[in-house]
Amino acid sequence: MGTNKRIAVLSGKGGTGKTLISVNLAAADGNGYYVDCDVEEPNGHLYFKPQICEEKAVLVLIPKVNYELCTGCKDCVNFCKFNALAFGKKVILFKEICHSCGGCALVCSDKAITETEKTVGIVNIGISENVKTVGGMMNTGEASGIPIIKKILEYIKDKSGYIFIDCPPGSACIVMESIKDADYCILVAEPTIFGAHNLAMVYELVRLFDKPCGVVLNKCTDGHNPSEEFCREKGIEILVKIPFDKELGELNSNGKIAVREDYKNKELFYSLLNKVKEAVE
Amino acid sequence: MKQLLILSGKGGTGKTTVAGAFIKLNNAKAYADCDVDAPNLHLITRHKDMPIKKDYYGLPKAHIETNSCMGCGLCQTNCRFGAISYNDGYFVEGNACEGCGVCELVCPAHAVSLKKAVAGELFLYKDDSVFSTAKLKMGSGTSGKLVTEVKKQLIENAKEVDLAIIDGSPGIGCPVIASLSGVDMALIVAEPSVSGISDMERIIKTARYFGTEIAVCVNKYDTNLVNTERIEVFCANNDIVYVGRIPYDSAAVVAINSGKSIVEFDCPGGNAVKAVYARVIEIMQKKGDL
Amino acid sequence: MRIALPVNDKDIKSEICPSFGRTPYFLIYDTAEKSSVFLDNLAAQSAGGAGIKAAQMLIDHCVKIIIAPRYGENAAKVLIDGDIKVYKNIAGTAEENIKAYENNQLDILADIHPGFHNHGNK
Numbered sequence: 265m266g267t268n269k270r271i272a273v274l275s276g277k278g279g280t281g282k283t284l285i286s287v288n289l290a291a292a293d294g295n296g297y298y299v300d301c302d303v304e305e306p307n308g309h310l311y312f313k314p315q316i317c318e319e320k321a322v323l324v325l326i327p328k329v330n331y332e333l334c335t336g337c338k339d340c341v342n343f344c345k346f347n348a349l350a351f352g353k354k355v356i357l358f359k360e361i362c363h364s365c366g367g368c369a370l371v372c373s374d375k376a377i378t379e380t381e382k383t384v385g386i387v388n389i390g391i392s393e394n395v396k397t398v399g400g401m402m403n404t405g406e407a408s409g410i411p412i413i414k415k416i417l418e419y420i421k422d423k424s425g426y427i428f429i430d431c432p433p434g435s436a437c438i439v440m441e442s443i444k445d446a447d448y449c450i451l452v453a454e455p456t457i458f459g460a461h462n463l464a465m466v467y468e469l470v471r472l473f474d475k476p477c478g479v480v481l482n483k484c485t486d487g488h489n490p491s492e493e494f495c496r497e498k499g500i501e502i503l504v505k506i507p508f509d510k511e512l513g514e515l516n517s518n519g520k521i522a523v524r525e526d527y528k529n530k531e532l533f534y535s536l537l538n539k540v541k542e543a544v545e
Numbered sequence: 546m547k548q549l550l551i552l553s554g555k556g557g558t559g560k561t562t563v564a565g566a567f568i569k570l571n572n573a574k575a576y577a578d579c580d581v582d583a584p585n586l587h588l589i590t591r592h593k594d595m596p597i598k599k600d601y602y603g604l605p606k607a608h609i610e611t612n613s614c615m616g617c618g619l620c621q622t623n624c625r626f627g628a629i630s631y632n633d634g635y636f637v638e639g640n641a642c643e644g645c646g647v648c649e650l651v652c653p654a655h656a657v658s659l660k661k662a663v664a665g666e667l668f669l670y671k672d673d674s675v676f677s678t679a680k681l682k683m684g685s686g687t688s689g690k691l692v693t694e695v696k697k698q699l700i701e702n703a704k705e706v707d708l709a710i711i712d713g714s715p716g717i718g719c720p721v722i723a724s725l726s727g728v729d730m731a732l733i734v735a736e737p738s739v740s741g742i743s744d745m746e747r748i749i750k751t752a753r754y755f756g757t758e759i760a761v762c763v764n765k766y767d768t769n770l771v772n773t774e775r776i777e778v779f780c781a782n783n784d785i786v787y788v789g790r791i792p793y794d795s796a797a798v799v800a801i802n803s804g805k806s807i808v809e810f811d812c813p814g815g816n817a818v819k820a821v822y823a824r825v826i827e828i829m830q831k832k833g834d835l
Numbered sequence: 836m837r838i839a840l841p842v843n844d845k846d847i848k849s850e851i852c853p854s855f856g857r858t859p860y861f862l863i864y865d866t867a868e869k870s871s872v873f874l875d876n877l878a879a880q881s882a883g884g885a886g887i888k889a890a891q892m893l894i895d896h897c898v899k900i901i902i903a904p905r906y907g908e909n910a911a912k913v914l915i916d917g918d919i920k921v922y923k924n925i926a927g928t929a930e931e932n933i934k935a936y937e938n939n940q941l942d943i944l945a946d947i948h949p950g951f952h953n954h955g956n957k
Contacts, residue, residue: 469683
């Protein structure tokens with residue numbers, strides 16, 4: 265049973281630098297985990313290019329109809345809240361719409377419905393230098409990434425060391441799932457009113473879950489920074505202000521991990537890492 | 546009404562900045578923000594009146610009537626989503642509840658029922674122009690349907706308008722697919738980074754699947770010229786119309802922060818956006834949309 | 836025999852709605868009685884599976900023929916299983932389309948689209 269510290273990195277919108285931060289912190293730490301919970305648009309593997317050691321299938325249960333026992337009462341069709349079942353001359357199941365609630369099997373009085381497993385995606389575990397990477401992929405057509413994220417989080421539960429969780433953008437249920445058991449949250453924000461607006465949204469989410477947090481102001485330019493103003497107003501700790509830097513941008517756009525390259529300002533990631541570790545201990 | 550949708554695949558490529566610019570250049574009388582998870586367009590559009598608000602109901606959520614509850618815990622045992630917890634009585638965690646109705650089905654005391662739950666709010670601005678937008682409530686999961694409501698609200702209130710400009714959602718999932726419905730042209734704003742290219746390819750695949758006319762432009766192209774060229778070559782090899790490139794321009798930040806569009810300033814970024822706009826309109830005219 | 840058409844308004848002179856699953860109403864016309872009934876399309880409220888629910892509703896109302904501009908593959912599965920035939924509408928009102936059907940002027944709707952569900956998500 266390992267002891268770990270889970271650091272979730274999130275932002276209200278995409279493109280602010282969540283992956284930049286989580287990838288570089290994981291690389292700076294060097295011994296822990298990089299976890300990519302953005303299962304719709306995973307990007308972390310483009311930086312780490314990990315050697316994949318293990319792949320686990322993510323399974324859900326879906327109904328299976330025994331047509332010999334079915335009397336065509338349509339109780340299952342009428343029960344399903346998701347319209348995953350229909351009846352023309354026989355019961356038809358729409359697997360991709362099914363939410364795996366098990367209700368149809370319970371409601372069938374003919375005992376004609378049993379449950380069978382279906383793969384909805386995979387979780388892959390890899391390694392890049394000494395950083396362990398965990399990521400997931402949803403299968404085409406699947407409605408929700410939550411089963412994949414749940415499997416990812418289950419995998420890291422008993423691991424040791426620092427775990428950096430790259431969260432999906434936004435504040436929908438899939439983000440909530442990713443930060444539920446975090447020890448600390450890093451909020452990444454841009455210096456525009458869009459950035460401040462989205463920072464406010466995601467700050468509300470973090471407060472709802474009562475998580476300690478700090479902000480990274482990214483792509484800072486001279487002049488007024490509405491996101492900084494928001495932090496000062498609310499008394500949120502500003503962990504670091506990363507200036508807009510063409511060199512960092514170029515490294516990042518080429519899928520390079522700044523702390524592993526010859527980047528002049530890589531120190532900022534190491535000091536950010538120390539600040540976060542201090543906050544969490 | 547013809548619909549021009551601005552998409553990106555990846556977040557942060559400049560979709561809303563471009564959409565805002567197009568709205569200004571077109572003097573658009575109808576536009577919408579389909580990014581219901583993190584709507585931003587309203588921050589750079591100016592309307593004098595307050596919007597008309599309407600509650601949006603997503604899937605109903607389970608509710609346990611504590612007075613009728615026997616405490617048997619069957620609801621919790623049968624819930625596949627971990628949505629039922631116990632703390633001096635059983636209760637439903639709204640955010641985890643998927644509205645499947647199994648708890649209601651198994652409860653021997655009839656203490657559980659599914660109740661209408663507000664999952665977001667729709668906003669309609671209607672003065673010189675019609676602007677439809679919405680905000681999904683934190684933790685909700687039915688954004689595709691809310692996007693459909695945003696578009697429906699727009700179409701119903703701007704029937705006589707020729708061209709509507711729609712700021713789409715990032716990603717490639719349900720909300721994007723809902724925004725693609727009925728669209729005449731989708732402009733993809735791509736970013737010249739490895740993740741930007743990866744996500745651009747996926748959004749193109751999605752848009753093509755629905756037979757939508759596509760065009761691509763590259764934003765912040767000077768942050769990586771090699772990747773920009775990669776995108777241009779990709780378009781040429783895959784028969785995708787390429788409508789131009791926009792440089793990174795710090796004027797964009799200044800513009801946005803003062804609630805304006807980049808095309809209201811005389812700057813390289815603004816001029817490049819104007820050229821992309823002209824190209825897109827030209828294509829739509831040739832197609833017979835305008 | 837009952838024919839269903841997706842319509843924008845509760846009026847036999849209404850235009851045909853471009854969507855099947857999310858049409859606001861269905862007109863159900865009985866060819867024997869020469870009568871019309873309008874159903875509120877409850878499927879339009881669904882987050883997902885709208886085409887499936889709409890198709891099921893029409894089957895439950897004993898509809899045998901549908902006249903529509905398009906429908907998705909999920910709705911198609913249900914309608915095929917229920918032996919419902921779908922014809923492609925012509926431009927014009929619901930009334931004009933019913934007349935065209937009775938005069939054998941309509942073609943079977945062959946082009947089924949992939950649906951507006953989560954296809955394309957990788």
